[in-house]
Structure formats: structure tokens, C-alpha cells
Amino acid sequence: MNNAQLNELKTRYVASGAASPATQFAERAENALIWDADGNRIIDFAGGIGVLNIGHRHPKVVQAVKDQLDKVMHTCQTVMPYEGYVKVAEKLSQLTPVRGHGKVMLANSGAEALENAVKVARAATGRDNVICFTGGYHGRTFMTMAMNGKVAPYATDFGSMPGNVFRAPYPVPYHGVSEEDALNGLKMTLKTDANPRDTAAVVLEPVLGEGGFYAASPSFLKAVREICDEHGMLMIVDEVQSGFGRTGKLFAIEHSGVEPDIITMAKSMADGMPISAVVGTDKVMDASGGNSLGGTYTGSPVSCAATLAVLEVFEEEKILEKSQALGDKLGERFAKWQQDLACVDNVRHLGAMAAFDVVSDKTKHTPDAELTGALCKKAREKGLILLSCGLYGNTIRFLMPVTIEDEVLEEGLDIVEACLKELTQA
Structure with a gap:
């Protein structure tokens, strides 16, 4: 046609x-x-x-997908696990700069990864609140729409959003928001809206994606890490768009030397096959009960094969x-x-x-x-x-x-x- x-x-x-x-x-x-x-x-x-x-249809990824199709397409990994899932988890644990030993759950999309990161943070801290930033973009599910720092077109027509999500200013000096302004705004949010003892996590992109490709400075990211530590809150870094090599590092947060508690990723990790991941410190990731994380298609065998091939391409090329x-x-x-x-x-x-x-x-x-x-x-x-x-x-x-x-x-x-x-x- x-x-x-x-x-x-x-x-x-x-x-x-x-x-x-x-x-x-x-x-x-x-x-x-x-x-x-x-x-x-x-x-x-x-x-x-x-x-x-x-790139589109990298030959190594295409071949890995074809080879996997000759073996297993789907079992649901919670019903019958397979090698690809645990191999991807092993690789991501080794490569992702979270604090301590990393553990992994796989999902289907960036929004799913963020949803699960919030679930994990709430389970690990026993707290409800989440603080996000102006200009941030985290997805199109209801929780992630609430987390987005931009209304149109994502949340314009869909009514009330989930509660316990609060906002702080993202540092964009070009538009008049200095690093000092942003840090003071975060501290004010913790004073006026989100009591620290009720706040599970601070969620931010190290480089705004939909928000305009503005990068947070290493000093700002370090200051956020210190504020989280001061109040026992988790630091969640959204690398869905900035991750998997876009910034010259595997993850953009590596430019700062900061180690978050949780990192989310998706997009380029499988060169077009649908997959995402939540990688976090082991005690944090193990906080929720058995069978509390997952989904029918999460970490499918074909997408896992593509991810492993992508990681090989990164090294070889x-x-x-x-x-x-x-x-x-x-x-x-x-x-x-x-x-x-x-x-x-x-x-x-x-x-x-x-x-x-x-x-x-x-x-x-x-x-x-x-x-x-x-x-x-x-x-x-x-x-x-x-x-x-x-x-x-x-x-x-x-x-x-x-x-x-x-x-x-x-x-x-x-x-x-x-x-x-x-x-x-x-």
C-alpha cells in the first residue's frame, strides 16, 4: 500500500x-x-x-532476535524463567552505577520502569511522597503523568492525577533558574508540601529529555544526593532517554560520579525491541514481597536477546x-x-x-x-x-x-x- x-x-x-x-x-x-x-x-x-x-536493524541485534525466535518466544518469566532474563540482570548489575550490589527487574517500557521504581521506593522506605522536577518527563501512565513536569499534551484531558507527587524547580540558568534557586526550591518543597519523613524518593532526569535537553550540573546532582541522604529518601534517576550511550557514557549520571539508589532505563537498551529495567541497590530492590513485581511480557526472551546483543555491540564497536x-x-x-x-x-x-x-x-x-x-x-x-x-x-x-x-x-x-x-x- x-x-x-x-x-x-x-x-x-x-x-x-x-x-x-x-x-x-x-x-x-x-x-x-x-x-x-x-x-x-x-x-x-x-x-x-x-x-x-x-541504528535501525543493527545486523547483530537482528541475528540475535532471529536466533531467539527459533528457541523460545514467551513463557512469562514468573511462570518459567529463562537464561536471557538472568543474563541481562547480571550485565545490568555489573554496569549500572547504583550504590552497592545492584539487583534488577525488567519491564516493557520507560513508564513501567518508573512506576515500578516508585513502588520499590515506597516498599523500601514505608513512605508515600515522591518529589519530581519541572520539565521532567516520565511517561503516560497515570502515576507517571502525575510525575511529569509538563501538562500538555500528556495529562490535559484525563482528569485527576494520583496524589502524593510534589514538584521542585529544575536548574535551567538560561531560563532564569540557577542551581541555587533549584536547590532552595527543593528544600522549600520539603518544608511546605512534602514532609521528609513521609517522602520516599526524589526522582529526576540527569538531562531533561522532553523538557529540553538541559543537563543538571554534577554539583547539583551531588547536592540532591546529599539532601536525600540527610532525610533518608531514595534518589531515583530516570535514564530512559539519556541512557545507553547517548551522552558518551552508558548512563548520564556517570558524568557526575553520583551513585543513585535506583536507575531506570529503556529506549536504546534493545535497539527497538520493547524492554525496560529498574536497577537498584539490593536491599531496596528486595524490599517488596514475592511476586510483587513483574508482568506477563516483562523481560521477554526476544527482547532480552536483543539487549545482550546491544551490549556486545557497545563493546565491539x-x-x-x-x-x-x-x-x-x-x-x-x-x-x-x-x-x-x-x-x-x-x-x-x-x-x-x-x-x-x-x-x-x-x-x-x-x-x-x-x-x-x-x-x-x-x-x-x-x-x-x-x-x-x-x-x-x-x-x-x-x-x-x-x-x-x-x-x-x-x-x-x-x-x-x-x-x-x-x-x-x-
């Missing part, structure tokens, strides 16, 4: 809230390229929203080094745009987790969401998938595969530059 025929089916049968606004349908893909149902070639700077750090090198290339190109173009400001990257803001006034840091949307639309017309994000809808984020070929990278960046010039110099 072609794009037009598929769009007709989408309009008739797919719920509006779940339907993509895109009018092209993926037919096949390889590394950083997608071909649509009409045969058009498209450069992918989105990576399935950070899922494809080692030096993905972390490639991520850092890609980030340096992006940072250099962005800096030139910021110098030459009046609309590009606040360029930034931590490894290959890179972004810039689109503004109408650099002096006042005035967001220009309209131009941002026009940029993404024009880029798509020229054969490039580009994503925006941020509280003000004016951040352009870059999530192309770390394995992207140099010539494809340059072609895509040239499209971005051409679009910016066309839109602002017309």
Missing part, C-alpha cells in the same frame, strides 16, 4: 489521540535511513525518540567513544549556526545528546515555537525527520543513531541549515 492509502486507513481506524500527524509510512529502514511506502528516502534524526542509538565524537561534531556545527543565524541560541550537548533553542530575540531568550514547528515541517519536506521538545516548544533535539555514517550526518545537517536560512532570510 502507498502513503495515501495508509493515511486513509489511519484516519478511519486509528484513534485521534494515538494517530501520528506524519503522512509518510515507514516501509524499511537501515541505520540512519528510512524508506517510506512510496519509496522516498528519509534521513532519521529522531531514532524512534532515542531508541536507536546503534566502541559506541561510547563514537557518541562523544558525534557530540563534538554536532557542537561544532551548532556553534557556527549560533554565530551566523539570529534564531539559533543556547547550543549545547553532552556527548551526542545535543540540542539548540530557536528564539526570536537572543538578548531576551525569547522562545519561538512557531519557527521551531516550521523548521521541523520544512525539514520533513526535504527528507529529514527532526524533533522539537522543551517546555516552550522551541528546542530542536538531535537523536540520530550514534552509528550514523559521516556523509549521511552531513547531508542531514546541511538540510537543517538550508531550512533555517530559508525560513529566516526570505
Whole structure:
């Protein structure tokens, strides 16, 4: 079927809230390229929203999935366990920088991982409250919608959210929230809203994802760790988007040297297969009773096989080094745009987790969401998938595969530059 025929089916049968606004349908893909149902070639700077750090259909992952399909597809690991689950748990325990010996539970999505992290924290502390941050994004289930630091479009139409979730400001100096402001805000939340003795955990992203790719400083993360320790609260770090090599480390928290009690992960850990994980200190993870964690499909054999293959690729192909090198290339190109173009400001990257803001006034840091949307639309017309994000809808984020070929990278960046010039110099 072609794009037009598929769009007709989408309009008739797919719920509006779940339907993509895109009018092209993926037919096949390889590394950083997608071909649509009409045969058009498209450069992918989105990576399935950070899922494809080692590219579409990495051969080693594809082979691991095919091999697993010849063995076992599903048993439900709580009914009949299998090697893949415990091997993934072993690897993640060895690689994830939580305090002490790590234990692992696997789930299906980032939101599920966050839900279970809160369950574990409440069981381990006997407390209810959870403190999250402005701009944070943790998922689309009810608990994670309550935890999100942004209302639209995630929670706009869905009524009351679960209680015992409180908010503190995330440090974004560019928008007037200093590190000191953020720490004072957290302390005030603990004084006015969330009594520390009733607070199970502080949950934060070391680099905001949907919130705009703003990285918290190592000093801020260390201060949060100290506040948690002072009050006996757990520190939960959400690495769903920033994890698995996006920042030049396996996990972004490693840039700070801070060891959380729990880390959640998903997205790029299986190169497109659905899986997530909660990794935490053993005493914390063992706090809830038998059969209290899990689900029918959690840690499926096929997804576990893909995860183990991804970890091998990271080692064999030096993905972390490639991520850092890609980030340096992006940072250099962005800096030139910021110098030459009046609309590009606040360029930034931590490894290959890179972004810039689109503004109408650099002096006042005035967001220009309209131009941002026009940029993404024009880029798509020229054969490039580009994503925006941020509280003000004016951040352009870059999530192309770390394995992207140099010539494809340059072609895509040239499209971005051409679009910016066309839109602002017309």
C-alpha cells in the first residue's frame, strides 16, 4: 500500500489521540535511513525518540532476535524463567552505577520502569511522597503523568492525577533558574508540601529529555544526593532517554560520579525491541514481597536477546567513544549556526545528546515555537525527520543513531541549515 492509502486507513481506524500527524509510512529502514511506502528516502534524526542509538536493524541485534525466535518466544518469566532474563540482570548489575550490589527487574517500557521504581521506593522506605522536577518527563501512565513536569499534551484531558507527587524547580540558568534557586526550591518543597519523613524518593532526569535537553550540573546532582541522604529518601534517576550511550557514557549520571539508589532505563537498551529495567541497590530492590513485581511480557526472551546483543555491540564497536565524537561534531556545527543565524541560541550537548533553542530575540531568550514547528515541517519536506521538545516548544533535539555514517550526518545537517536560512532570510 502507498502513503495515501495508509493515511486513509489511519484516519478511519486509528484513534485521534494515538494517530501520528506524519503522512509518510515507514516501509524499511537501515541505520540512519528510512524508506517510506512510496519509496522516498528519509534521513532519521529522531531514532524512534532515542531508541536507536546503534541504528535501525543493527545486523547483530537482528541475528540475535532471529536466533531467539527459533528457541523460545514467551513463557512469562514468573511462570518459567529463562537464561536471557538472568543474563541481562547480571550485565545490568555489573554496569549500572547504583550504590552497592545492584539487583534488577525488567519491564516493557520507560513508564513501567518508573512506576515500578516508585513502588520499590515506597516498599523500601514505608513512605508515600515522591518529589519530581519541572520539565521532567516520565511517561503516560497515570502515576507517571502525575510525575511529569509538563501538562500538555500528556495529562490535559484525563482528569485527576494520583496524589502524593510534589514538584521542585529544575536548574535551567538560561531560563532564569540557577542551581541555587533549584536547590532552595527543593528544600522549600520539603518544608511546605512534602514532609521528609513521609517522602520516599526524589526522582529526576540527569538531562531533561522532553523538557529540553538541559543537563543538571554534577554539583547539583551531588547536592540532591546529599539532601536525600540527610532525610533518608531514595534518589531515583530516570535514564530512559539519556541512557545507553547517548551522552558518551552508558548512563548520564556517570558524568557526575553520583551513585543513585535506583536507575531506570529503556529506549536504546534493545535497539527497538520493547524492554525496560529498574536497577537498584539490593536491599531496596528486595524490599517488596514475592511476586510483587513483574508482568506477563516483562523481560521477554526476544527482547532480552536483543539487549545482550546491544551490549556486545557497545563493546565491539566502541559506541561510547563514537557518541562523544558525534557530540563534538554536532557542537561544532551548532556553534557556527549560533554565530551566523539570529534564531539559533543556547547550543549545547553532552556527548551526542545535543540540542539548540530557536528564539526570536537572543538578548531576551525569547522562545519561538512557531519557527521551531516550521523548521521541523520544512525539514520533513526535504527528507529529514527532526524533533522539537522543551517546555516552550522551541528546542530542536538531535537523536540520530550514534552509528550514523559521516556523509549521511552531513547531508542531514546541511538540510537543517538550508531550512533555517530559508525560513529566516526570505
